[in-house]
Amino acid sequence: MLDVAIARARILEKISPCGLETVSLANGCGRVLASPLSARLSNPPVSxxxxxxxxxxxxxxxxxxxxxxxxxxxxxxxxxxxxxxxxxxxxxxxxxxxxxxxxxxxxxxxxxxxxxxxxxxxxxxxxxxxHAGQDFHTGDTLLPAGRLLGPRDIGLAAAGGHIWLPVSRRPRIGVLATGDEIVLPGDPASADSIVNSGAFMIIALLQSLGAEAILLPLAQDNADSLSAAIAQTHTLDMLVTIGGASVGTYDRVRSTLEAHGLTLDFWKIAMRPGKPLMFGQLGHTPVLGLPGNPVAALVCSLIFVAPALRKLLGQTVPEEMETEPALLGADVGENDQRLDFMRCRLTPQSNGHPPLVTPFSSQDSAQLNIFAQSQALLLRAPFAPAEKAGTPCRILRLP
Amino acid sequence: MLDVAIARARILEKISPCGLETVSLANGCGRVLASPLSARLSNPPVSxxxxxxxxxxxxxxxxxxxxxxxxxxxxxxxxxxxxxxxxxxxxxxxxxxxxxxxxxxxxxxxxxxxxxxxxxxxxxxxxxxxHAGQDFHTGDTLLPAGRLLGPRDIGLAAAGGHIWLPVSRRPRIGVLATGDEIVLPGDPASADSIVNSGAFMIIALLQSLGAEAILLPLAQDNADSLSAAIAQTHTLDMLVTIGGASVGTYDRVRSTLEAHGLTLDFWKIAMRPGKPLMFGQLGHTPVLGLPGNPVAALVCSLIFVAPALRKLLGQTVPEEMETEPALLGADVGENDQRLDFMRCRLTPQSNGHPPLVTPFSSQDSAQLNIFAQSQALLLRAPFAPAEKAGTPCRILRLP
The missing domain is CATH 2.170.190.11 (Molybdopterin biosynthesis moea protein, domain 3.)
Structure with a gap:
């Protein structure tokens, strides 16, 4: 089982920015600037x-x-x-x-x-x-490449005389949910069918981060069904699969991808939820295989897919996960060999101290209800000892 | 000059949620749920x-x-x-x-x-x-009305058997920039023309918060030009004007709106940047008049327009502004009678203490460059005394 930080670095190493497009200033908010923007005029132009x-x-x-x-x-x-x-x-x-x-x-x-x-x-x-130029002078650099443009940046670009902005195009990411037991919401189902939720969560996340996300047709647990979806991969900047990547007899995703030429990098990492995480390259397209449990799939998306998308968009991605300090709101037990991301409630403290973080009693990776109520993930390092309430810790806030 | 908190409350009092629409689950992320969502099936459906x-x-x-x-x-x-x-x-x-x-x-x-x-x-x-229903049972409430739907909520709605979601429709908000000296980016300009940046910032902000924002044609400082724009107001859920609301001879926005039947609530508040802030009602449409300086316009948008939009969307809006604790990173002088929102840099502290907040030396409300570099606004209460670096304070993070 690969360490989470090493897995993250290996994924990022293989990803390159995916290309440019020109958009109107009016459509620039939320896009990533592809090259530095310099002022074409001074502001104010005169005193x-x-x-x-x-x-x-x-x-x-x-x-x-x-x-x-x-x-x-x-x-x-x-x-x-x-x-x-x-x-x-x-x-x-x-x-x-x-x-x-x-x-x-x-x-x-x-x-x-x-x-x-x-x-x-x-x-x-x-x-x-x-005074003329008190805000900025012609030629001043206003915004750096890689900047995720917010409302204030749009104002600055406008004031600097820019009508069109060079931005990263939206990476096209295919999301492929697999499994004979999976159905689309509202589609005909048998008693034990599970409604597909993971793909919808991941697509929502990818869209909110600036991707063009494509819900590929659901694939069943057989090579033919998977092959049809995989045949589209060359049109994608990244393929994300959900499920079928574990060790079960019917987990055909990896073998089918390999039959289509996948160069496998790794497929098991030391984290919970999310042990079966696969990464490889199919032609020019990076492929990330997520676990089938929807909570695990989204947690792995936050840790691995989101930074990969940011790199596709040309954003600077910090080497380390961006965690925040918190204090344990309850005692926690010792941890095993996997980095644990526990679903938690946050309680802000009015005294300026970091928030208290309290894990939910159930950490089952299929429980969407608790996941939706969670505000953060508490990180528990591999082999962390039992710790008392009040101990400083690190969290990832959930979007 | 009206107190900021009172002005904010008076605006919110006059705003009501603007209506509903039905969207596909696949388009639900970022929308506001209009009624509670109950589970139509249990998850998992069987053990x-x-x-x-x-x-x-x-x-x-x-x-x-x-x-x-x-x-x-x-x-x-x-x-x-x-x-x-x-x-x-x-x-x-x-x-x-x-x-x-x-x-x-x-x-x-x-x-x-x-x-x-x-x-x-x-x-x-x-x-x-x-076990069957371990995540939730048929009939359980999954999500409350007013919830801004994120990726995890979309997953929960999918798992709960929802294909269509009742959401607040996007409020249609017109943004009207005024002033003879204002031109659109790239349009023919004279030496002293100022490129319109405020409207683009506010539209970007409103869109990012879920509104349908409409850039109305620029209006000059005369009643005819303003009247043409104001004639569209009945098609809007809110009208936001920029500039022309001060005491100058050529500040015609208020008088023209009043000639069209505006019921004026207030038009001056005790804040900096942003003293000339106008609020009233034109027919059924709330009208917010922002100051012309772009920094002041966006700061006032964050304090007044954003919560008004949230109320139009049916979200719960806290009575108080949502500030965060910080520590002064530099000495600050005493304040006058206006609540001051100072543009600042934030320096996170690794010891778990709140971030240090350092005001920029220039606080001119026309300086977009410094505004774009700012990470937060430091709140300085009316008549606050001079304070030393290290003193606890409150900030608003900038989006």
């Missing part, structure tokens, strides 16, 4: 006022000074006039600072009578001016 | 084996016992045979437990020779059996 008020010379900015108002410049309507000593120009938030002026007095500090403005306070050079 | 092995009677489960193998039942192919004393049935993970058997011996603990199975260890009643 502008940050308040409603009057542009003037700092030499005139004494309390009680009376200035002549030479005109008005709404935002978007710059004035061609020059502010000389003894004069000022009415302007508004976003208005261009006129020639000659080097500060803005806010309107609350000005008494206006006709064309005359009396300053009610002193001021200093530069006040309430946003 | 099944959790391992590959042999079904037998617990009375026979002594080390060294030799049992006759009466047949085999792959998953999905239940056997009609009954396991009697002295016999066992070969089965696999997911196979139905045959009549007469009350436990499973895993294959690693059985030596098989032809039709004879020698047990290599003792066993106990019930072992390696997943």
């Amino acid at each position: 502008v006022s940050s308040m409603d008020g009057y542009a003037l010379k700092a030499e005139d900015a004494r309390e009680g000074a009376v200035l002549r108002i030479i005109g008005e410049a709404p935002a978007g309507h710059p004035s061609s006039q020059t502010v000389e000593r003894g004069t000022c120009l009415r302007l508004f938030t976003g208005s261009q600072i006129p020639a000659g002026a080097d500060m803005v007095m806010i309107q609350e500090n000005v008494r206006r009578e006709g064309e005359s403005a009396t300053l009610l306070s002193a001021g200093r050079q530069g006040q309430f001016i946003r | 099944v084996s959790s391992m590959d092995g042999y079904a037998l009677k617990a009375e026979d489960a002594r080390e060294g016992a030799v049992l006759r193998i009466i047949g085999e039942a792959p998953a999905g192919h239940p056997s009609s045979q009954t396991v009697e004393r002295g016999t066992c049935l070969r089965l696999f993970t997911g196979s139905q437990i045959p009549a007469g058997a009350d436990m499973v011996m895993i294959q690693e603990n059985v030596r098989r020779e032809g039709e004879s199975a020698t047990l290599l260890s003792a066993g106990r009643q019930g072992q390696f059996i997943r």
Whole structure:
């Protein structure tokens, strides 16, 4: 049985970014930037006022000074006039600072009578001016390659003059659920049929992380049925299979894939849930074989498939799993040779301490109800000793 | 100037969930469940084996016992045979437990020779059996109304026999950016034009939270241009305007909306960035007027628009803003009468303590570059005193 961290590294080593596409700024949120974005213009493009008020010379900015108002410049309507000593120009938030002026007095500090403005306070050079390029200058790098674009990044790209964004295309990932006992929700079923839940969970996860996920037709536990699905593999950036990867007589996934030319890397790892995890390469396509139990399948997806997808998308993937600190909310027993990912409740603590994490009493890998109620997975290292409530520990938050 | 918490409560008070639609299970992830979901079947539907092995009677489960193998039942192919004393049935993970058997011996603990199975260890009643309904029973409530459905919920709904899901429809929210100085990215511009970034940020945010966001045509600072956009308002579940809501002569948004029948609730709140925030009702449509500076617009969207959207979606919205504890990473000065949301960097601490939060030196509300680099907003209460690095504080994480 392979160590989880080694398995994760071996998978990531074999995965490369899958390619680019161009999308509109309006469709860029949630996509991964494929190359660094530089500013095509400065922001603000010219010096502008940050308040409603009057542009003037700092030499005139004494309390009680009376200035002549030479005109008005709404935002978007710059004035061609020059502010000389003894004069000022009415302007508004976003208005261009006129020639000659080097500060803005806010309107609350000005008494206006006709064309005359009396300053009610002193001021200093530069006040309430946003200087040209104060946010960024033409040519500045705004966003790095590999960035998962959020709303603020979209705003920055817009302000930087970008209408089209180079992003990673959505990796196309096939999800193949296998098993004679599996049926699609609502399809005709016998008394012992199990409704397929694993594939729907994994597809939802992959889509939420930016993949184009394809539900392949269910495959039965025989080579013909599996072969039909496997024949599509060359059109995929990754194939994820569910079930049939264990040691049972009817676990045909591995043997059928190998008959189609799979180069097997490993197929058993030291984790719970999820011992039967298979990884290999079929032509150019990485293949991850997940266990059939739906909880195990999704936990393995979080640990292995999600980082593989991030690498396909060109994101930086940390070498280590991204765990968070927590404190045990209950005593836990000693662990065996497998890294354990226990389904848990989290209780936030108001004193600023890490949350308390309490494992559910049942950790069966077919229990979707408890899995849906869980907020995190508690990591228990191989051969970890029994530990008392209050001991620091590490968790993975569930999406 | 209205207190932020009061403003937030007054907005939420006026918002009601916006309606339902039915979507396929395959499209349910990221949607909000509109009514509780009960199980239409039990999971597992019958008692099944959790391992590959042999079904037998617990009375026979002594080390060294030799049992006759009466047949085999792959998953999905239940056997009609009954396991009697002295016999066992070969089965696999997911196979139905045959009549007469009350436990499973895993294959690693059985030596098989032809039709004879020698047990290599003792066993106990019930072992390696997943009992019918162990996950849930028909009629059990699986998911509550208002739940934002994630991958695990989709799996649970599938396992519970649901093919179609009742969800809140996506609220249709119009976003109207205003200002003579504003242009769309790439559109013809003059030297002092500002590329519209606020609307793109807010649309990205709204979409990521489950809304159908509509970029209305840009409106200039005159009543005609605004009226054209406002005429569409009755088709929207909410209207969000950006800019033009301040006290300047050219800030026509409020007056134009009022001329069209807006019932104004408030239009100034005690926060920074974001003093000019307007809220009212135009016919059946709530209207939120955001400040024109893009950083202020997005911060106000997080504080006011996002919870309003969650309420439109039928989600439970906590009364208070959901802040997290942190520790000041630098000294901060005293605050004035406005609740301040300072753009900050977060530094996680490995000792399990809350993260350190360090405000950027510039807090100008037009600086998108610093905003994009920020990880959180530090909350500084009105009239908060100067505080030293290391003092506990509260933050809002940025999406």
